[in-house]
Amino acid sequence: WSEHFYYKACMFSNVPNFSAVFGYLNASWTLRADIVAEYVCRVLNHMQATGTTVANPALDDPATLTEENIFDFSSGYVQRALDILPKQGDRPPWQVHQSYLADLLAIRFGRLDDGVLQLRRAGEPA
Numbered sequence: 001w002s003e004h005f006y007y008k009a010c011m012f013s014n015v016p017n018f019s020a021v022f023g024y025l026n027a028s029w030t031l032r033a034d035i036v037a038e039y040v041c042r043v044l045n046h047m048q049a050t051g052t053t054v055a056n057p058a059l060d061d062p063a064t065l066t067e068e069n070i071f072d073f074s075s076g077y078v079q080r081a082l083d084i085l086p087k088q089g090d091r092p093p094w095q096v097h098q099s100y101l102a103d104l105l106a107i108r109f110g111r112l113d114d115g116v117l118q119l120r121r122a123g124e125p126a
Contacts, residue, residue, distance in 0.1 A: 005065060005087045007057035007116065008107050009096045010036040012086055016056035024098055025073050031100050035107045043119075046112055052119040057093075058126065059116075065089035070096055 004012040009032065010019045021036045023029025043055050059065070070088040071078050088096050093116055097103055112119075118126060 001086050002084050003062075005059060005062065005067075005089050005094045006070070006096045007059075008039065008093045008110070009103060010039060010107070011055075011057045011117075013057055013059035013062070013094070016054050022096075024100070025071060025078075026098050027100055032103060035100075035103050039107045042112060043117075047119060050119065051121065053122045054118070054120050054124075056118045056120075056126065057116055058118045059094075065091070065094055068095070072098070 001012070004015060007013060010021060012018065012020075019036065019040050021033045023032045047053065047055060065087075066089065067087045068090050070082065070085060088094065092106060093110070093114060097106075120126065
């Protein structure tokens with residue numbers, strides 16, 4: 001996982017058809033879980049409507065991103081796990097905010113067709 005970047009705090013670079021929820025460190029975990037669930041439903045509904053079967057947050061060249069500290073959290077268990085966790089990039093949509101408002105704008109109200117999330121049929125070239 002440490003080779004991948006978070007995409008919109010719920011998917012991972014170049015890992016198709018997979019989503020996960022990691023809640024906030026500074027607020028209710030369910031706030032992000034709700035936003036992520038809505039986003040995944042939007043993606044799935046769009047895929048069904050368009051006949052696509054693969055959703056992949058494509059990152060062609062990870063060197064174009066600067067890795068930033070994913071969590072500004074000093075607890076030992078977080079610090080010990082940083083080398084195995086996915087990375088955070090220096091710009092959206094590759095950043096993980098600890099802000100409900102930022103996530104609300106980016107995830108709930110952000111466009112699906114953002115130039116990063118590739119939606120295609122299985123077997124089609126990426």
